Amino acid sequence: MSSSNSPCAACKFLRRKCTQECVFAPYFPPDQPQKFANVHKAFGASNVAKLLNELNAAQHEDAVNSLAYEAEARLRDPVYGCVGLIFILQHRLKQVQTDLYNAKKELATYIGPQAMLPILQPPG
Amino acid sequence: MSSSNSPCAACKFLRRKCTQECVFAPYFPPDQPQKFANVHKAFGASNVAKLLNELNAAQHEDAVNSLAYEAEARLRDPVYGCVGLIFILQHRLKQVQTDLYNAKKELATYIGPQAMLPILQPPG
Numbered sequence: 001m002s003s004s005n006s007p008c009a010a011c012k013f014l015r016r017k018c019t020q021e022c023v024f025a026p027y028f029p030p031d032q033p034q035k036f037a038n039v040h041k042a043f044g045a046s047n048v049a050k051l052l053n054e055l056n057a058a059q060h061e062d063a064v065n066s067l068a069y070e071a072e073a074r075l076r077d078p079v080y081g082c083v084g085l086i087f088i089l090q091h092r093l094k095q096v097q098t099d100l101y102n103a104k105k106e107l108a109t110y111i112g113p114q115a116m117l118p119i120l121q122p123p124g
Numbered sequence: 125m126s127s128s129n130s131p132c133a134a135c136k137f138l139r140r141k142c143t144q145e146c147v148f149a150p151y152f153p154p155d156q157p158q159k160f161a162n163v164h165k166a167f168g169a170s171n172v173a174k175l176l177n178e179l180n181a182a183q184h185e186d187a188v189n190s191l192a193y194e195a196e197a198r199l200r201d202p203v204y205g206c207v208g209l210i211f212i213l214q215h216r217l218k219q220v221q222t223d224l225y226n227a228k229k230e231l232a233t234y235i236g237p238q239a240m241l242p243i244l245q246p247p248g
Contacts, residue, residue: 044168051202060204066207070194078175079183082206083190089213096220103227105237110234115227 010038014045023052027064035068042071133160138169147176151188159192186192 009075010024011017013036018025024045028036039048048067073082076117107115134148135141142149148169152160153197155176176184197206204211207226231239 011131042167042171047166047168051198055202063203064175066204069207070205074175078179079187080190081194081238083193083209085210086206089210089217093213093217093220096217096224100220100224100227103224103231106239107231107234110231115230 004114006030009033010040010045013037013040023049023060038071038075039064039067042074043067131152133163134164134169135155137161137164147184149171151185162195162199163188166198167191 006012007016007030008022008025009028009030009032011022012030013033024065025037039045043051048064051063051067055063070082073085077084104115129139130136131142131154132146132149133152133154133156135146135153137157148160163169167175172188175191178224179187197209199228201208228239
Protein backbone atom coordinates (compact mmCIF):
# COMPACT_ATOMS: atom_id res chain seq x y z
CA MET A 1 0.00 0.00 0.00
CA SER A 2 1.35 3.43 -0.80
CA SER A 3 1.95 5.85 2.03
CA SER A 4 -0.90 8.15 1.05
CA ASN A 5 -3.53 5.44 1.65
CA SER A 6 -4.67 5.62 -1.95
CA PRO A 7 -3.85 2.62 -4.15
CA CYS A 8 -0.50 2.85 -5.97
CA ALA A 9 -0.50 3.89 -9.63
CA ALA A 10 -0.11 0.25 -10.73
CA CYS A 11 -3.09 -1.06 -8.74
CA LYS A 12 -5.18 1.91 -9.79
CA PHE A 13 -4.31 1.22 -13.45
CA LEU A 14 -4.99 -2.51 -13.07
CA ARG A 15 -8.18 -1.82 -11.01
CA ARG A 16 -7.15 -4.11 -8.20
CA LYS A 17 -6.80 -3.82 -4.44
CA CYS A 18 -3.42 -2.43 -3.31
CA THR A 19 -2.18 -4.54 -0.41
CA GLN A 20 0.66 -4.17 2.10
CA GLU A 21 2.66 -6.66 0.02
CA CYS A 22 2.15 -4.86 -3.31
CA VAL A 23 5.46 -5.18 -5.18
CA PHE A 24 4.69 -2.05 -7.23
CA ALA A 25 3.56 0.39 -4.53
CA PRO A 26 7.01 1.64 -3.39
CA TYR A 27 8.01 2.56 -6.96
CA PHE A 28 4.74 3.66 -8.55
CA PRO A 29 3.22 6.32 -6.28
CA PRO A 30 -0.35 7.40 -7.10
CA ASP A 31 0.83 10.84 -8.24
CA GLN A 32 2.90 9.33 -11.10
CA PRO A 33 0.31 7.43 -13.15
CA GLN A 34 2.22 7.85 -16.42
CA LYS A 35 5.28 6.01 -15.12
CA PHE A 36 3.29 2.81 -14.64
CA ALA A 37 1.24 3.27 -17.82
CA ASN A 38 4.49 3.48 -19.85
CA VAL A 39 6.09 0.46 -18.21
CA HIS A 40 2.87 -1.51 -18.60
CA LYS A 41 2.60 -0.67 -22.30
CA ALA A 42 6.22 -1.60 -23.05
CA PHE A 43 6.75 -4.64 -20.81
CA GLY A 44 3.40 -5.66 -19.33
CA ALA A 45 2.67 -5.60 -15.60
CA SER A 46 3.25 -9.34 -15.12
CA ASN A 47 6.69 -9.21 -16.76
CA VAL A 48 7.68 -6.34 -14.47
CA ALA A 49 6.40 -8.16 -11.37
CA LYS A 50 8.27 -11.32 -12.46
CA LEU A 51 11.51 -9.37 -12.96
CA LEU A 52 11.19 -7.67 -9.55
CA ASN A 53 10.55 -10.99 -7.85
CA GLU A 54 13.82 -12.33 -9.32
CA LEU A 55 15.80 -9.44 -7.77
CA ASN A 56 16.73 -8.39 -4.24
CA ALA A 57 14.51 -5.70 -2.77
CA ALA A 58 17.54 -3.39 -2.69
CA GLN A 59 17.73 -3.60 -6.50
CA HIS A 60 14.04 -2.94 -7.13
CA GLU A 61 14.20 0.84 -7.33
CA ASP A 62 17.04 0.91 -9.88
CA ALA A 63 15.36 -1.85 -11.90
CA VAL A 64 12.02 0.00 -11.99
CA ASN A 65 13.69 3.25 -12.95
CA SER A 66 15.66 1.63 -15.77
CA LEU A 67 12.47 -0.05 -17.04
CA ALA A 68 10.64 3.30 -16.86
CA TYR A 69 13.49 4.91 -18.81
CA GLU A 70 13.36 2.22 -21.52
CA ALA A 71 9.58 2.40 -21.68
CA GLU A 72 9.57 6.17 -22.11
CA ALA A 73 12.25 5.95 -24.80
CA ARG A 74 10.19 3.32 -26.65
CA LEU A 75 7.15 5.63 -26.56
CA ARG A 76 9.17 8.53 -27.94
CA ASP A 77 10.84 6.37 -30.59
CA PRO A 78 8.80 3.21 -31.25
CA VAL A 79 11.33 1.87 -33.77
CA TYR A 80 14.63 2.25 -31.90
CA GLY A 81 13.66 3.01 -28.29
CA CYS A 82 16.66 3.69 -26.08
CA VAL A 83 18.85 1.69 -28.49
CA GLY A 84 18.65 4.82 -30.70
CA LEU A 85 20.34 6.78 -27.91
CA ILE A 86 23.04 4.10 -27.67
CA PHE A 87 23.76 4.52 -31.40
CA ILE A 88 23.96 8.32 -31.01
CA LEU A 89 26.25 8.09 -27.97
CA GLN A 90 28.52 5.53 -29.68
CA HIS A 91 28.75 7.76 -32.75
CA ARG A 92 29.52 10.93 -30.72
CA LEU A 93 32.07 9.04 -28.61
CA LYS A 94 33.88 7.92 -31.77
CA GLN A 95 33.83 11.48 -33.13
CA VAL A 96 35.24 12.99 -29.93
CA GLN A 97 37.88 10.22 -29.71
CA THR A 98 38.98 11.08 -33.26
CA ASP A 99 39.09 14.79 -32.38
CA LEU A 100 41.17 13.99 -29.28
CA TYR A 101 43.57 11.84 -31.30
CA ASN A 102 44.02 14.64 -33.83
CA ALA A 103 44.51 17.33 -31.16
CA LYS A 104 47.13 15.18 -29.43
CA LYS A 105 48.88 14.50 -32.72
CA GLU A 106 49.07 18.23 -33.39
CA LEU A 107 50.25 18.85 -29.84
CA ALA A 108 52.95 16.21 -30.38
CA THR A 109 54.50 18.39 -33.08
CA TYR A 110 55.17 20.97 -30.33
CA ILE A 111 55.96 18.91 -27.26
CA GLY A 112 56.96 15.54 -28.70
CA PRO A 113 55.48 12.03 -28.60
CA GLN A 114 54.52 12.22 -24.90
CA ALA A 115 51.49 14.27 -26.04
CA MET A 116 49.97 11.02 -27.30
CA LEU A 117 50.08 9.40 -23.87
CA PRO A 118 47.93 8.75 -21.96
CA ILE A 119 45.21 8.81 -24.60
CA LEU A 120 41.58 8.36 -23.51
CA GLN A 121 42.49 8.49 -19.81
CA PRO A 122 40.49 10.62 -17.39
CA PRO A 123 42.23 13.92 -16.61
CA GLY A 124 44.56 13.46 -13.63
CA MET B 125 5.49 -18.68 -42.72
CA SER B 126 9.26 -18.75 -42.78
CA SER B 127 11.01 -19.62 -46.02
CA SER B 128 12.28 -22.96 -44.76
CA ASN B 129 8.72 -24.34 -44.36
CA SER B 130 9.24 -24.91 -40.66
CA PRO B 131 7.32 -22.62 -38.29
CA CYS B 132 9.18 -19.46 -37.31
CA ALA B 133 10.92 -19.34 -33.93
CA ALA B 134 8.03 -17.35 -32.42
CA CYS B 135 5.30 -19.80 -33.51
CA LYS B 136 7.43 -22.74 -32.46
CA PHE B 137 7.94 -21.15 -29.03
CA LEU B 138 4.24 -20.30 -28.71
CA ARG B 139 3.25 -23.75 -30.10
CA ARG B 140 0.93 -22.30 -32.70
CA LYS B 141 0.50 -22.64 -36.45
CA CYS B 142 2.75 -20.30 -38.47
CA THR B 143 0.67 -18.76 -41.25
CA GLN B 144 1.53 -16.70 -44.35
CA GLU B 145 0.46 -13.59 -42.40
CA CYS B 146 2.62 -14.31 -39.34
CA VAL B 147 3.99 -10.92 -38.21
CA PHE B 148 6.97 -12.59 -36.51
CA ALA B 149 8.15 -14.99 -39.24
CA PRO B 150 10.33 -12.55 -41.26
CA TYR B 151 12.31 -11.51 -38.16
CA PHE B 152 12.43 -14.68 -36.08
CA PRO B 153 13.78 -17.48 -38.30
CA PRO B 154 13.59 -21.01 -36.90
CA ASP B 155 17.37 -21.20 -36.54
CA GLN B 156 17.42 -18.30 -34.01
CA PRO B 157 15.18 -19.57 -31.21
CA GLN B 158 16.99 -17.54 -28.52
CA LYS B 159 16.17 -14.20 -30.19
CA PHE B 160 12.43 -14.77 -29.75
CA ALA B 161 12.80 -16.35 -26.31
CA ASN B 162 14.65 -13.23 -25.09
CA VAL B 163 12.14 -10.78 -26.58
CA HIS B 164 9.25 -12.82 -25.21
CA LYS B 165 10.73 -12.88 -21.71
CA ALA B 166 11.39 -9.12 -21.65
CA PHE B 167 8.36 -7.73 -23.49
CA GLY B 168 5.88 -10.55 -24.03
CA ALA B 169 4.83 -11.77 -27.48
CA SER B 170 1.59 -9.79 -27.55
CA ASN B 171 3.34 -6.51 -26.73
CA VAL B 172 5.80 -7.11 -29.57
CA ALA B 173 3.00 -7.95 -32.02
CA LYS B 174 1.10 -4.84 -30.91
CA LEU B 175 4.16 -2.64 -31.43
CA LEU B 176 4.83 -4.10 -34.89
CA ASN B 177 1.23 -3.56 -35.92
CA GLU B 178 1.57 0.13 -35.01
CA LEU B 179 4.57 0.51 -37.36
CA ASN B 180 5.10 0.43 -41.12
CA ALA B 181 6.37 -2.89 -42.44
CA ALA B 182 9.57 -1.10 -43.51
CA GLN B 183 10.28 -0.31 -39.84
CA HIS B 184 9.63 -3.82 -38.52
CA GLU B 185 13.13 -5.18 -38.91
CA ASP B 186 14.81 -2.27 -37.08
CA ALA B 187 12.15 -2.39 -34.36
CA VAL B 188 12.58 -6.14 -33.81
CA ASN B 189 16.34 -5.82 -33.71
CA SER B 190 16.23 -2.97 -31.18
CA LEU B 191 13.81 -4.99 -29.03
CA ALA B 192 16.11 -8.03 -29.28
CA TYR B 193 19.04 -5.83 -28.25
CA GLU B 194 17.17 -4.46 -25.23
CA ALA B 195 15.95 -7.93 -24.27
CA GLU B 196 19.45 -9.42 -24.39
CA ALA B 197 20.82 -6.51 -22.35
CA ARG B 198 18.10 -7.05 -19.74
CA LEU B 199 19.01 -10.74 -19.51
CA ARG B 200 22.69 -9.91 -19.03
CA ASP B 201 21.94 -7.13 -16.53
CA PRO B 202 18.47 -7.60 -14.98
CA VAL B 203 18.76 -4.40 -12.91
CA TYR B 204 19.93 -1.86 -15.49
CA GLY B 205 19.46 -3.56 -18.87
CA CYS B 206 20.71 -1.44 -21.75
CA VAL B 207 20.27 1.69 -19.61
CA GLY B 208 23.49 0.56 -17.90
CA LEU B 209 25.28 0.88 -21.24
CA ILE B 210 23.82 4.37 -21.68
CA PHE B 211 25.29 5.40 -18.30
CA ILE B 212 28.70 3.97 -19.27
CA LEU B 213 28.68 5.68 -22.67
CA GLN B 214 27.61 9.03 -21.17
CA HIS B 215 30.38 8.77 -18.58
CA ARG B 216 33.05 7.88 -21.18
CA LEU B 217 31.84 10.64 -23.50
CA LYS B 218 32.18 13.18 -20.70
CA GLN B 219 35.70 11.91 -19.91
CA VAL B 220 36.86 12.11 -23.53
CA GLN B 221 35.29 15.56 -23.93
CA THR B 222 37.26 16.73 -20.89
CA ASP B 223 40.45 15.21 -22.33
CA LEU B 224 39.79 16.95 -25.64
CA TYR B 225 39.19 20.28 -23.92
CA ASN B 226 42.45 19.94 -21.99
CA ALA B 227 44.43 18.90 -25.08
CA LYS B 228 43.06 21.89 -27.02
CA LYS B 229 43.83 24.23 -24.12
CA GLU B 230 47.42 23.00 -24.08
CA LEU B 231 47.60 23.30 -27.86
CA ALA B 232 46.35 26.89 -27.54
CA THR B 233 49.50 27.79 -25.60
CA TYR B 234 51.45 26.98 -28.80
CA ILE B 235 49.17 28.05 -31.63
CA GLY B 236 46.84 30.54 -29.95
CA PRO B 237 43.10 30.59 -29.22
CA GLN B 238 42.07 29.09 -32.58
CA ALA B 239 43.09 25.70 -31.11
CA MET B 240 39.88 25.83 -29.08
CA LEU B 241 37.70 26.10 -32.19
CA PRO B 242 35.90 24.13 -33.46
CA ILE B 243 35.55 22.06 -30.32
CA LEU B 244 33.61 18.77 -30.49
CA GLN B 245 33.21 18.97 -34.27
CA PRO B 246 33.85 15.95 -36.47
CA PRO B 247 37.27 16.07 -38.15
CA GLY B 248 37.02 17.85 -41.52
